[in-house]
Amino acid sequence: MEYFIDVIIPVPLQKLFTYSITASEYDFLKVGMRVSVPFGKSKIYTGIVYNIHTEAPIVYEAKEIHQILDETPLVTQNQLNLWQWISSYYMCTLGDVMRAALPNAFVLESETIVTKNAKKVIDEALLKDEEFLIYDALQFQSSLKIQDIVNILGKNNVLPIINRLLEKEAIHVDEEVFEKYKPKLVRYVKLHAQYTSEQALQQLLDDLNRAPKQHKVILTLFSLSATTKKPVKVSDLTTASEATSAVIKALIDKNILEEYYIQTDRIEYSGEENEASKKLNTYQETALNDIQTGFKQHDVVLLHGVTSSGKTEVYVKLIEDALQKKEQVLYLLPEIALTTQLITRLQNYFGEQVAVFHSKYSSQERVEVWNHVLQNSAKAQIILGARSSIFLPFHNLGLIIVDEEHEQSFKQFDPAPRYHARDTAIVLAHIFKAKVLLGSATPSLESYFNAQQNKYGLVEITKRFNDVLMPDMELVDIKEKFKKKCMKGHFSDRLISEMTDTLKEGYQVILFQNRRGFSPIVECNTCGHSPQCPNCDVSLTYHKYQNQLRCHYCGYTMAKLIKCLACGSPDLDNKGFGTEQIETEVKALFPDYKVARMDLDTTRGKYGYEKIITALEQQEIDILVGTQMLTKGLDFRNVKLVGIMNADTMLNFPDFRAHERSFQLMLQVSGRAGRTNVRGKVLIQTYNPHHNILQQVTTNNYIDMYKEQMNDRYNYKYPPVFKQIKITLKHKDYVVVDKASLWFATSLRQVFGDFILGPESPPIARIRNQFHKNILVKIPKKQSLSKTKEAIIKINNSFLSVKDFRSVKVILNVDNF
Ligand code: ADP
Ligand code: ZN
Ligand code: ZN
Numbered sequence: 019m020e021y022f023i024d025v026i027i028p029v030p031l032q033k034l035f036t037y038s039i040t041a042s043e044y045d046f047l048k049v050g051m052r053v054s055v056p057f058g059k060s061k062i063y064t065g066i067v068y069n070i071h072t073e074a075p076i077v078y079e080a081k082e083i084h085q086i087l088d089e090t091p092l093v094t095q096n097q098l099n100l101w102q103w104i105s106s107y108y109m110c111t112l113g114d115v116m117r118a119a120l121p122n123a124f125v126l127e128s129e130t131i132v133t134k135n136a137k138k139v140i141d142e143a144l145l146k147d148e149e150f151l152i153y154d155a156l157q158f159q160s161s162l163k164i165q166d167i168v169n170i171l172g173k174n175n176v177l178p179i180i181n182r183l184l185e186k187e188a189i190h191v192d193e194e195v196f197e198k199y200k201p202k203l204v205r206y207v208k209l210h211a212q213y214t215s216e217q218a219l220q221q222l223l224d225d226l227n228r229a230p231k232q233h234k235v236i237l238t239l240f241s242l243s244a245t246t247k248k249p250v251k252v253s254d255l256t257t258a259s260e261a262t263s264a265v266i267k268a269l270i271d272k273n274i275l276e277e278y279y280i281q282t283d284r285i286e287y288s289g290e291e292n293e294a295s296k297k298l299n300t301y302q303e304t305a306l307n308d309i310q311t312g313f314k315q316h317d318v319v320l321l322h323g324v325t326s327s328g329k330t331e332v333y334v335k336l337i338e339d340a341l342q343k344k345e346q347v348l349y350l351l352p353e354i355a356l357t358t359q360l361i362t363r364l365q366n367y368f369g370e371q372v373a374v375f376h377s378k379y380s381s382q383e384r385v386e387v388w389n390h391v392l393q394n395s396a397k398a399q400i401i402l403g404a405r406s407s408i409f410l411p412f413h414n415l416g417l418i419i420v421d422e423e424h425e426q427s428f429k430q431f432d433p434a435p436r437y438h439a440r441d442t443a444i445v446l447a448h449i450f451k452a453k454v455l456l457g458s459a460t461p462s463l464e465s466y467f468n469a470q471q472n473k474y475g476l477v478e479i480t481k482r483f484n485d486v487l488m489p490d491m492e493l494v495d496i497k498e499k500f501k502k503k504c505m506k507g508h509f510s511d512r513l514i515s516e517m518t519d520t521l522k523e524g525y526q527v528i529l530f531q532n533r534r535g536f537s538p539i540v541e542c543n544t545c546g547h548s549p550q551c552p553n554c555d556v557s558l559t560y561h562k563y564q565n566q567l568r569c570h571y572c573g574y575t576m577a578k579l580i581k582c583l584a585c586g587s588p589d590l591d592n593k594g595f596g597t598e599q600i601e602t603e604v605k606a607l608f609p610d611y612k613v614a615r616m617d618l619d620t621t622r623g624k625y626g627y628e629k630i631i632t633a634l635e636q637q638e639i640d641i642l643v644g645t646q647m648l649t650k651g652l653d654f655r656n657v658k659l660v661g662i663m664n665a666d667t668m669l670n671f672p673d674f675r676a677h678e679r680s681f682q683l684m685l686q687v688s689g690r691a692g693r694t695n696v697r698g699k700v701l702i703q704t705y706n707p708h709h710n711i712l713q714q715v716t717t718n719n720y721i722d723m724y725k726e727q728m729n730d731r732y733n734y735k736y737p738p739v740f741k742q743i744k745i746t747l748k749h750k751d752y753v754v755v756d757k758a759s760l761w762f763a764t765s766l767r768q769v770f771g772d773f774i775l776g777p778e779s780p781p782i783a784r785i786r787n788q789f790h791k792n793i794l795v796k797i798p799k800k801q802s803l804s805k806t807k808e809a810i811i812k813i814n815n816s817f818l819s820v821k822d823f824r825s826v827k828v829i830l831n832v833d834n835f
Contacts, residue, residue, distance in 0.1 A: 019041070019072055021070075022070075022073065023053070023067050023083070024067075024071070025053060025065035025066065026066045026116050027057060027065045027113055027116075028116050028125060030110075030111050031111060034069070034112065035057070037053070038081065044070065047070055047086065048067070048091050049068065050067060050091030050092060050095065050097070051086065051092065052087035052092055053065055053066075053067060053084070053087060054084040056084055064125045066093050068098065092120075092124065093411060094392075094411050094413075096412070096450065097411055100445065101119065103442075104442060107437075107832060108434070108435050109743075109807060110830075118435055119409035123382060123385050131162070132156070132163070132164075133160065134153070134156040134189055135189055135190055140153065142154075144186070148171055148179050149182055149183055149186075152167055158574070169786065170787075172749070172750040204251055205251065205253075206250060206278050206279065207255060207270070209275060209276070210274055211276075232261075232268065232269055235259045235265060235269060236269075238261075239259075241258075242254060252266060293366040296334075299483065302479065305477050305478075306332050306336070309321065309336065309475070312475030312477060318474040319455050319474060319475035319477060320455075320456045320457075320465050320474050320477070322466070323457065324479065324481070324482060324689075325685070325690075326486065327481060328479070329457050330421075333349070334367055337367075337400060340416040341371070345414055346401070346415045347419070349400060349402045350403060350405070350418065350439060351402070351422060352404065352422050352428060353377060353404040354627070356374070356403070356404055357627065357631055360402070370396065371398075375402070375403035375410065387401070388410060391411050391412060391413070392411040408443050412446075415450040418446065418455070420454065423457060423458045424460050424461055424682050429833070441833070459686065459689060460681065461720075463678055463728060463737075464737065468738070486692060487692075487697045488718055489692050489699055490700070491700045491716035491717075492701050494707075495707045496510055496664075508600060508603060508664070509604075510701075510703055512701060516661075517659060520658050520659040521641075525656055525657065526640055527640065527657070527658075527660075527661065528644065528691070529604065529642070529661045530644060530645070530660065530663065531663045532668045538598065539558075540579065540590050541592075542584065542591075545584050545585040547582055547583065547584035551569035553569070553571075553572045553785070554571045554572055554786060558574070559596070562598045562602075563619060571785045572786045597616075597644060597645060598615065600663060601614075604641055608641065611640035613639070613641045614630060614633065614634075614641075615642070615644065616643070616645070616648060617645045627647070637656060646683065657690055657698070659691060659699045660698065660699075660701070661701045661703070662684060662688075662702040665703065665704040665709075665712060668683060669712075674731075674734065674736045677711050677730075684702065684712075687700075702715070702716070710726060736796075740797055740798055741796075741833065742795060743797070743806075743831065744793070744831040744834035745794075745831075746791070746828070747759045747793075747827065747829075748788040749826045750787050752789045755790070756777075758823045759777035759793060763777050766793065766795060770806075770809075773798070775793070775796065776791070777791040777792065777793050
């Protein structure tokens with residue numbers, strides 16, 4: 019008898035790969051274990067066992083596996099079922115899903131790393147175009163992987179270029195094997211065994227009389243172990259005895275102390291379970307009951323509760339219920355909303371049972387959470403996580419909470435799998451027969467529509483906690499203000515006067531500037547030229563802080579110009595305004611107050627975001643200027659005024675969801691104002707105060723917004739009324755991508771007729787040296803989604819077999835956002 023396994027390998031190829039195994043391996047292996055397998059000419063990959071069987075593959079001879087990497091499965095059958103669903107629903111490979119699902123440290127692989135040769139001065143004029151692109155990229159990134167280079171150059175065969183760069187001694191290459199997971203070890207010390215007797219000890223202390231520092235260390239060690247009755251960490255001993263590490267080392271070298279290591283978890287909690295959950299008010303109590311009743315009929319319930327209505331406290335009660343039933347809970351949040359504020363709040367209620375999982379954590383830390391969840395350990399009963407935590411190896415998941423469910427960042431945009439974490443969470447819950455609660459103050463049209471269709475239950479809280487009033491909203495017509503000369507920079511007299519009052523009363527101010535749209539661009543006053551990204555069809559934006567021009571699409575940077583690149587004139591001007599510009603203006607207008615800025619630039623690093631939030635909480639900041647990041651569920655006590663600098667850039671954004679999103683954004687930022695006793699105030703500056711969305715925002719009228727937007731979605735056949743799949747084609751040659759996309763769209767039209775839109779060039783037609791074309795497939799609800807996908811895959815396969823189109827990249831995005 020011959021034995022085989024089918025293995026998922028993290029490569030974007032559609033099928034599984036079959037390998038042969040021995041009889042004893044057949045007995046040992048289980049589905050979900052890792053194996054390392056040879057692939058291609060010389061590669062070794064880590065794969066996951068998907069299937070164990072005795073049928074030899076027909077078209078090729080199965081190779082033998084290289085090694086078995088686990089003693090027990092790392093991935094559960096439930097996870098594999100979810101992976102399968104994601105792969106078929108989002109039209110990607112199981113390998114794509116595997117890559118997204120497993121922390122890097124689980125996937126051992128060899129990768130070539132290219133770095134710049136710092137010792138050699140290279141004359142850039144001698145480099146060919148493609149060589150220069152790579153060399154140039156290395157000015158800004160310390161290293162590149164082969165795949166990065168493939169992406170930059172837009173072709174697969176990059177080795178000749180790397181070889182030429184090597185010959186010119188411009189770069190180095192290293193084969194780096196990913197370090198596997200290493201548990202963190204903590205260093206401890208104890209007294210050497212020879213001093214256990216009273217006598218020996220006394221002798222030692224006498225001897226050490228001449229070395230008072232060492233003497234003190236030994237006495238401290240005694241008192242520490244006597245009080246804690248636990249092993250003594252070197253770090254604690256050094257602190258308590260005020261000794262240097264040299265003193266400790268001397269004692270170890272003399273064999274008086276003995277050092278040893280104990281494995282600990284990297285993720286340590288300081289918080290203890292020290293608070294009982296809050297008593298709900300009647301609105302919350304009713305909502306909780308309605309949710310529980312809702313769960314009897316529906317697997318999914320939508321909680322629509324205005325900002326600061328106390329949704330989190332309702333979640334807490336549901337979590338308590340689930341824990342009582344010994345069920346695991348997944349609490350999903352958008353990445354950026356995962357703040358220490360919330361983590362602390364939950365840890366106060368649930369102590370060590372809360373584990374946190376998100377992308378700013380190292381791979382090692384994620385491995386630890388993975389293992390805790392897999393073992394259903396007491397430390398991972400509640401997972402508080404971002405998008406990718408739906409991939410954890412749950413055991414007995416009972417409840418999933420998706421907070422801020424309207425957030426678009428739940429959808430992964432790039433690379434595949436292009437999954438929506440909210441929608442995938444619902445499938446995950448289904449696998450476990452668990453319940454899902456979606457929560458938001460501004461639900462997505464998708465979820466509200468599902469609730470209207472009675473697919474989901476619907477529960478509402480319309481009052482803020484403590485009966486705090488919703489903030490008072492005011493629209494400021496800045497066209498008028500400009501005419502009447504009542505503007506100072508980007509600030510209307512109304513905004514300045516409200517800010518002045520608020521600050522005088524000792525309250526704080528938040529100013530919101532949309533990230534999209536008004537980016538600061540440098541323009542020549544003589545010829546009108548503004549510097550463009552060499553790789554993308556966009557102007558570079560000016561970052562004052564680093565004094566750089568930067569491309570937001572590919573990361574290209576250059577130093578700020580002194581002269582115009584086109585005409586040489588030194589007369590350059592900053593156009594548009596970003597958060598930096600506002601920060602500068604605010605500082606000039608309010609020199610006596612402390613101003614800070616929160617955007618992508620100021621929040622890099624693991625705790626970057628936290629530092630600003632803490633400073634605001636501690637009232638070290640009076641005025642905070644920020645982007646979208648400000649909107650995410652933060653709870654500040656002392657903010658009374660929110661200013662929205664310009665509503666129009668959001669409203670005019672070319673996207674069918676722009677109006678829905680503007681409504682959500684503005685209400686969410688407004689929700690940061692006046693959350694405790696005093697009523698908050700919101701000022702919205704706009705050129706178009708009569709815009710329906712602005713009227714709906716100021717009256718907090720979700721239903722009107724919903725009805726009006728749904729009307730448009732019906733008329734123009736957009737989600738949630740129609741489903742849609744976006745097909746993007748990319749190529750470095752415009753003519754090729756133009757021809758290819760026409761071919762693709764024509765073939766689609768033969769099957770789907772009018773439901774095909776495009777091909778169209780997106781607003782930014784070239785990104786990273788690749789020209790883009792989009793085709794949209796609109797799918798009526800009654801048309802079978804799986805048949806539609808089958809047809810698209812068939813067309814895609816014939817497309818790939820056309821010789822001229824082989825180098826065109828095709829991206830399928832189901833339910834695109
Ligand atoms: P939401 O998530 O709906 O925006 P939160 O759950 O953050 O609202 O609640 C807003 C504020 O009200 C928080 O500071 C919270 O601690 C407080 N709060 C909510 N419910 C209660 C309650 N039942 N008892 C005491 N304080 C509460
Ligand atoms: Zn010029
Ligand atoms: Zn660019």
